[in-house]
Amino acid sequence: MSVTEVFNKYEPKKENLLLILHDIQDSIGSRSIDETTLKKVAEYLDMSLSQVYGVVSFYTMYSTKPRGKYIIRICQSPTCHLMGSKSLLEHLKETLKIDVNETTSDKMFTLETSSCLGVCSEAPAMMINDTVYGNLTEEKVNSVLEKLRSNHENN
Ligand code: FES
Known part of the structure; x- marks a missing residue:
């Protein structure tokens, strides 16, 4: 549009x-x-x-800086924090080889942090564009990223 x-x-x-x-x-x-x-x-x-x-x-949902196709927002509010979101954030940084508020060189992913996403019962959680993913583990994060990469390659 x-x-x-x-x-x-x-x-x-x-x-x-x-x-x-x-x-x-x-x-x-x-x-x-x-x-x-x-x-x-x-x-x-x-x-x-x-x-x-x-x-x-x-509003953090808006940006004047170019961002990736997929914007990953990992929740850093207390419940998610207690359930390990900090180490998931480190995992994402290592996997994507970027820091918070940076975009991968292929322009696929931008990594951001977020406050409560409203799904505390499924902590730790992240949101990618408009989709929320809960009960995260490193394995689940990896599989979500892989799926998005393969969707991108097939489109
Ligand atoms: S604290 Fe993370 S979803 Fe509520």
């Missing part, structure tokens, strides 16, 4: 800002919103660029 198509979907009302940003970010391969696009959004909603930028920097 292009930026114009997203604008056609929503009325130019400030309350549509989050939905517009979400749709734009999801339809752009880099899963981020650059400054030129932020300016277009600001114009469309009759807001200042700094107001729009303020919203984008407040």
